[in-house]
Amino acid sequence: MGIGTFGSFTQARLAIYASQTGLTVTGNNISNVNTKGYTRQRLDQKSLYNAGADRYYSTTGVKVGQGVLCYGLSQLRDPYLDIQYRSKSAEVGAMDALLEGLDRIKGVLDEVGKGGEITEGKEFGILTAQFQEVYKALNKLTDQTGHNEYDVQVKSACTSLAEFLRKYSRGLEEQYNLTVGKFEENVDKVNTILTSIRNLNENIRQADIFGDDALEMRDQRNVLIDELSEYIKIDVSYSMEEIGVGAEVEKLTIKLDNANPDPAVHTDETVLIDGIYGSQLSIDAVLNKAAYKYMKPDGTLTNNPAQAETSPMKNPNFGKTPGVDTIDGKYPGPNAEYVKKNTDGTYVAATEADADRVPKENPDYDKSGKNDGLLYMKADGTPTAAYEEAAHDPNFSITVSELKDRNGRVLYTIGQPKKIEMTDEAEIKEAFETNGGMGTSEVDPATGIVTITTYIKELSDDIKRNSLWNKGSTTAYQYLTSGGSGTNDPQQADKIYLPNPNFGKATDKQDTKYPATGRYLEIEKDADGNPVFNADGTPKTTGKGTDEPADAWYPQKNGNYNPGDVGGYRYVLYDKWGTEPPEVKDPKNPTADELKAIAEYYTNDIDKARGEPTYYKQVYEKIPSTQVKLDDNDLYGRLQSQRELLTEAGEFTSQDTVNNIDENAATKRGIPYYQKSLDLLAHTFATEMNRINQGYLVTPNGQYIDPTGTEGETLTFTNPADPKETYTLNNKDSWADVPQWVKDGPLKGCKSVEEYLAKPRTGADGKPLVDENGKPILNGAFRGGNLFSNNGDTNSDDPPITAGNISISFAWSSGPMIVNSFVCPTGFSEPASSDSDNIIKNFTSFSYRSFEFRPDTVPYEGVENVRHDAMFTGKLEDMWLNMNTVLGHDQMIASKSLDNAYDSQVSIDTSRDSVSAVDFNDEAMNLMMYAKAYNAACRLMTTIDSVLDKLINNTGMTT
């Protein structure tokens, strides 16, 4: 087929269109060079070619294309680079958040370059220097023992140290709270992104259905996905989704990207976005245990009895004593432990296995109902109904909500249907006769899964045809079609209408037998919609007029119809198979019985002619999308790093956490690690200072001084059984070294020497002895007391002293308190006035002694089974240095990891840009190309115009 005369104009016009569109696309690319996430677009063109063969073959016919067609716009993206980018993005997010958090901890703890003028080179740190100030003050006290002002100097140094520890503790607390705020913000941010992606998915889907590429919306979605990938490591996939009538649209699915190293865990593949359905993340709240009635099998709480673990129903009368306790008559007697419900509503005894199952009750549930509905606990320990007011779960666990669309409808996944043949007669009868074959649906209250059952009656293909059937018979059919052939179906018959005789007549001239209005007389119809005839064979009217022909017709009857002619029946009824056809003596005048027998033997209903049907039920499940509580390591990215900053306690982690939540928890360190390390440091310092500042006076040989003596008398006992044998209590002997007669005598009832020493001394009359100030005299000469307490207003160290509460004790703040020495010179009952034995032996040793820092030393509420082995052995200041060194190393690693990840991300992003980004040189080339093409098309148009002008106006013309 050749091109038509004016076809070339179309060719030129299409070329102009294409070039112009090309310029528009190029313009759009240039315009969006700085638009974030913009993917360069390309005009898709193809040569227009009319396919198909010409009707007649022509040896001279040359098939030429008819121009250019623009069939679409496409984006240039490399999905593999997107995957790489997003994977790296999660790493960048994770390391960035970690480094940011560690930097903030560093801001509190790192003392490098602090504590002095830089030019002086005196940057001794703050806490490090203060430890030395304490040492210095103690050193002075060894020289100037007994002078109160030097005790005050030690106290001042210790006060500053306690203040610095509290300040650092407060600093860490502030960073913790700040990180909580940031974590909450980021969870909100992720939720906003998820919502935006879900909404964009819906818009893109809509556009897809209408054939729009929605490229800009895809760009917008890609930017959001990139952004999301920084917070959470995700797996993005695209698939085609059927939308009916054979059409398909693209569906985007975003899942968590299998970040959990435990292969048995699958919650790390939770779907976040499924096409137009999206989920939201929430931080678990602390639950109010008193508001939940039942317990699930996994030990969690629920108010849904269907989800609860069940247990055999107990008899409330079990174990009761008749006559003493109230016996509930609804239940059996006290001997039956378990019960089951009888048909009459009462309960009878049952075995444990037979007993009714009842939901397991939550023992903490407040049965008064006052806590009902108040599902959460606030940070101050009061219950609340609002999740927003609730305190966060200490593990900051994340739960992914069910997938919902924009209107809040939950996504249901439809399972594969199972087709089951029904054999139970009763079941078949109920399904097909009682319920008329209607399908059923049932919702599982525990899981929300909807089970849908549909019933199928599958007819047999076994049919017995009437051998006498005569399609062309003129007597076997009740009606005649418009073509004159016979039919038994009134609908197939020629339609005849009954006109209304009153139609068009004046009212006074109308026949009252007929309706006043309507073109036709309305015909009555049976249940199948077929007209009903009177006994005389005339159509039965309703007495109403109508303008609708559909309500006014009746079938053309066959005047030759003979009901005795069985040639009008196609089939033999199924239940008459194997029986002889009815006999009609005179087919032209059949009797009523013969006609009845015919009607019961033959049929035109194919279904009634079939063999035995098969009954099936088809069962399938609609599984609702459900909440997923994520495992501790399911996430990776910014969010997870912040979570770990808030939860990870390194060596302070409970073994239960290692066993049940995260096996690597003991090696991960977040803010709690540094808080607890600081607590341990402060606790060890304060506890040791308190310990060494109290004790009982002894002689130089370690024998305990009798507090009632004045000349260095000791606590010496004489064996009543052998007056020559004496024993003096001393601090060198262990409890095992104390002779039995002493344990059975003066130390009776005591389990250690210290216990005896701490007991009040009683006189011969058995009354407690008191000193001149009325204070009880103890068995030992006690000196000293707590230098530090958990509160400056008391001397108490219970609850334990931590960095957050360490204070100079009330007693020390009230006056000198340091015990210089417990050693009394021989023959004296008090230590020498400037003896510094205790200071040099115990206090000074603080700077030299190694301590074993054990993570379980400071007890924390709700944290059990913490490692006892020392996490660090060294001096107090070394522990402080160790904290900073650990922090420094963690920071260094995070910094290098971030550097590498960011470097790789930039590199991948540049590679991605090499595919997707706009380049001015490219676009300049396109500009030139399309401009030249436009010019050429115009030239083509001019040329065609010129040649046609010659053809039309100048060919064959004579002048």
Place this chain on the structure above:
Amino acid sequence: MIPRMTTTGSLRGYRYNLQRSTFTLNKSITTVMTGRAFNSFAEDPTAAAESFHLRRAYLRTSSQYDLNESTVRRFEVAYSSMESVEKVIDTDPESKGAAYYAIIRALNDPDASGRNALGQEITAHANDMVQFMNGRYGDNFIFSGADALNVPLTWAPKANPDYDADYVPADPDKLTEDDLKKMNQYLTSDGEPTDDEFKAGRTLCYRGVPVDSDDPSDLEKLDYLSRGEKKYVDIGLGYDMNGGKVESSSVYNIALQAVDFLGGYGQETRTVTLPAYTDEDGTRHPEQSYTFDDIPKNIVSITDEIGTILQRCSPENGAFASTEDEARFNALVDAFEESSFRVKDRFTELTTQAQFLKNNQKQLENNAYTINEQIQGIDYVDPAAAISDFIFAKYCYDTALKVGNSVLSESLMDYMNFA
């Protein structure tokens, strides 16, 4: 395939590299300004930890230096006191003004008439020595051992060893000599019982314990105070603990016990023989030996008793109150000489100790310098290297700026001409 370098990609790469360049420049500026090799643990955890270890050692050494200095001063004052004591007890017979000079004169019969006066002078010397040894450094008594808040040496009324507080005489109206012995608390310097504290003789006490007592419980106390009691300070000798006790060699004992520096405590037995002589009446007295088992060892007690004996001599002719007095005087002179040697020995020890402390002071100073040098080496950068790094970083940064300005702006667009 040659990778397609796009305008957006180039901008991204440029922005990233410029950012790094700025970061490096900023870091090098900070290094030059602070002079520090690292500004946080994260930059060099090992060096930072080492630096803090050294700084801690520096601060500790500094504290030890201060304490050592105080100890040196304390020992200087002690030295000065002992120097004064040594002058008093100088056994050079020619050393005028010393107690021994007076004693020698009292020994000499031609000077006998002056024995009362000499006795007074010698008693005054005893008092002087007590005063010297009761000197203070700051608010602390130097020679009080570990009881620096209380005066070490005191004079107590001489106690009557036979005194019984619960004693009831058989006939209060007729008190016997034995009754008086038991009822009076003190003894006069002549050994007579008395209840008058001011008439009583005196006994030197160290921290309340009579230094010339023969009571075992007193001796036990003095034994401990003299030898057992220590007051240690940490002056950088390598503080170490062993079995819950401080290693004595790793700390320094600053407890100076006066009793230890004054020849000791308790009593000793001495026998003297008085030569035969003929008295004024021409009576020939044979040589006579006396043994005293209660001669004090402490030089102050000895000196004081010598003074007391001399003051009992006849004011007319200086004769001893009794031959026993004379014999005891001689025994005390011998004891004085021996005791003075012990005092000198301790003084020599004190001198050695003072010298050790001075040497330790220098050692601590050197340690502090060495540690400081090590700190400088770890914490601070070589200025030349820091400035070179800064110049290089600035060069890179400037170059990066130039690249941004000259290369990125040009593309084919700039050369297109559709006119």
